[in-house]
Amino acid sequence: MVKFFIDPGHGGTDPGATRNGLQEKNLTLQISKKIRDMLGEYENTQVRLSREGNQTLTLNQRTNAANAWGADFLLSVHINAGGGTGYEDFRYNTLSASSTTGRIQSAIHSAVMVAIRGFGVSDRGAKSANFHMLRESNMPAVLTENLFIDTPQDANLLKRADFIEAMARGHVNGLANAFGLKRKVTTKPVTPPKPPVTQPKPSVPTNPKEDDDMLERAVVINGFADFPAAERLALYLKAPIYLRSIVTGQKVAKELYIVGGTKEGMVANKVTLLSGADRFETAAAVANFIK
Known part of the structure; x- marks a missing residue:
């Protein structure tokens, strides 16, 4: 069982970055909930969010909750600000790119950039920093910065449901790759055969239809x-x-x-x-x- 602790940044009285009709706290919760739901598609996973709604939490409360639960990985989801553009993510700055955390970060970074490639998003790179969420967690942790809320072109993407879906899917694909997750096997109900007709029409053989979600x-x-x-x-x-x-x-x-x-x-x-x-x-x- 792999235990994922997902932290939607900010919340409650702390809206995070705000601009272009958007608030960071709302976007991080939206993305985090989609990541949680998508991880449910895989076997042997447990997911817990630091907040399920518009709660105010300190940074210590977030890392304490992850540590107390014994999470295997912590993902902190944020939206950037400061006039730039694009996607970037961070590991703790004492850890190398070849460390366990660095390899997980690389898997997430690669999968996110592939998932949002068609949206023309700039790749700002996989980086390191001395952030609380990365420093005080007892497990590997990565913090992602999902575009810039104060850049119009990025803000326009953050308002699109298909982009939010792709961003979440990229995070999950990266985690699935890093942790070797296997998708749950679902079985489709068997449809009983129709009774024969007296004068059946000749049928033309066709190839099986590909799964629409494939x-x-x-x-x-x-x-x-x-x-x-x-x-x-x-x-x-x-x-x-x-x-x-x-x-x-x-x-x-x-x-x-x-x-x-x-x-x-x-x-x-x-x-x-x-x-x-x-x-x-x-x-x-x-x-x-x-x-």
Whole structure:
């Protein structure tokens, strides 16, 4: 069981940043609730929010709650301000990019940028800082800054339901990749056969209809060593990145692009192998494909 503690920044008497008819506290709660609901699509997950409504909470109350619950990961969701544009996220500044927290941050960052690629959002990078939520948590923690509320072009995106949905989905895809989450298997009810007609009309065979919710394409990696090459490919294809352990034996997209490893266990209409003997040959295979 993986326990995720999601912290919607600000709230109550603290509205956070405000501009362009928006309040940070409302946006962070909206995004956080969608992240919680989407994480419910995966097996063996528990999610707790620091606030479910417009409550006023201190920073200590938030980290104390996460620590007392024994969360495995803390995600603090914020909206930026200060005249910039784009998305960025932070880990605690004493931790390297290769640390456990750094690898989780990288997975989230990559997946978010892929999810919102079509909206023309600037990538401000994966960064580090001495923030309370990152410093005082007993578990790996990442703080995300989801666009600038005081920049009109960013504010216009934050007013769109499809953008908020994509932003939340990017966070969840990143967490699923980082923690090796598996989607819950749902079974569709069986429809009883219709009684035969006396003079049946001849039917033309058709291919099974693809699930309406099925992704067009996805990138699959063996491990985090394949991330640099896979990230380039994912941006090119506008596709999410999954760990092999998540998609083995499951159909998560119509097309799969394998970066590192083999086609074994991959289920899709089309599987493209972009792997070499080592990560350098794999990166070269990806580069040739993109060209």
